[in-house]
Amino acid sequence: MRVADFSFELPDELIARHPMADRTASRLLTLDGNTGELGHKIFKDLIDFLNPNDLMIFNNTKVIPARMYGQKSTGGKVEVLVERVVDEHRVLAHVRSSKSPKEGATLILEGKAEATMVARHGELFELEFKGEQTVLNILDDIGHMPLPPYIDRPDTEEDKARYQTVYNEKPGAVAAPTAGLHFDEVLLEKIKEKGIQTQFITLHVGAGTFQPVRVDSVDEHVMHSEYIEVSQEVVDAIKKTKANGGRVIAVGTTSVRSLESAAKASEGELQPLYGDTDIFIYPGYEFQVVDAMITNFHLPESTLIMLVSAFAGQDHIINAYKTAVNEQYRFFSYGDAMFITKQDK
Known part of the structure; x- marks a missing residue:
């Protein structure tokens, strides 16, 4: 077939x-x-x-508002799309950037949250967020609704x-x-x-x-x-x-x-x-x-x-x-x- x-x-x-x-x-x-x-x-x-x-x-x-934008601590732009919440502080995510972040790299997301790349699992990156806020609270605060690729526009409040x-x-x-x-x-x-x-x-x-x-x-x-x-x-x-x-x-x-x-x-x-x-x-x-x-x-x-x-x-x-x-x-x-x-x- x-x-x-x-x-x-x-x-x-x-x-x-x-x-x-x-x-x-x-x-x-x-x-x-x-x-x-x-x-x-x-x-x-x-x-x-x-x-x-x-x-x-x-x-x-x-x-969940699973998409975030930001940069690596070295300055390069990144886009993070959470695939799965592992626990209150860790996620598995797709990370788009000119060069894939290495273990130990810090990502600064939406100017408000910091996450460390702790491991890679195939195409997914395991990220650990710093601070006391839970992942879901962070996403509610700074995340964008993850519209599908074919809805080629920025997300809005309506979404x-x-x-x-x-x-x-x-x-x-x-x-x-x-x-x-x-x-x-x-x-x-x-x-x-x-x-x-x-x-x-x-x-x-x-x-x-x-x-x-x-x-x-x-x-x-x-x-x-x-x-x-x-x-x-x-x-x-x-x-x-x-x-x-x-x-x-x-x-x-x-x-x-x-x-x-x-x-x-x-x-x-x-x-x-x-x-x-x-x-x-x-x-x-x-x-x-x-x-x-x-x-x-x-x-x-x-x-x-x-x-x-x-x-x-x-x-x-x-x-x-x-x-x-x-x-x-x-x-x-x-x-x-x-x-x-x-x-x-």
Whole structure:
């Protein structure tokens, strides 16, 4: 299977660089995984596709202001993007500079914080911050929201609220679980009123989610790892839903990957899972848990377009994406959404 098989032409003007004024005003492209039938709706119409015995799984991660600018003590400019918070004073981070900092080098960030490069782990640098302030407090004070590379503009105050779900709870992500950006409190209340159950998992989205696939053959790609939490409460709710004939609807590919990781770790019998996952889902994968998903439009040749192709059929997804381009849908993190039902094998 070739990576190039997951390509499509996307005009630059269809990349959404700013959020809609109203979260639920985004468009919603519906796709039946079995028939390939498409429908054109508004996101707030999602409620019409949900049944009272369904269970929706959301990712409650919180995006941290993970990007900082500064200089080395020798004067050279640096850009730091935190990938993972290790403890209260240490992070693993991507560091961009003309020359990579060496062990013991001091970085002065935003003129306010100092960090020492204590070790290198492959492409990531381990940085230790000086002083009593915790890493999360420092980032809240001086960090910038880590907008994706394709949103090629400086971050603004608006992004602090809008590149974040309304139900965020656990800090740790450096990219938003973007399917969740379309939900507001009013829609969540309507979902509750309809009798639809909701549960939350945690997957701290890493910057690796934007890394291009650099191999020609899909099965040669090595996935980055991310931290997930799938609780016993979530497991119990899923088992009850399945027993009652309801559907498990994952909000976003992060929820899909978390649930399928929990099933895979225990060889198909869903169990709680706290730890890292590097699950790579592409056509041929057999889904254990998820019956339908809500997701944004993904980059050409990305691991996420491979995931949705595995879920609804590659031909159906490529056709849906071509239709979305023709119909001028908005793409990527601040763009429009899809509601997809699983293709029966």
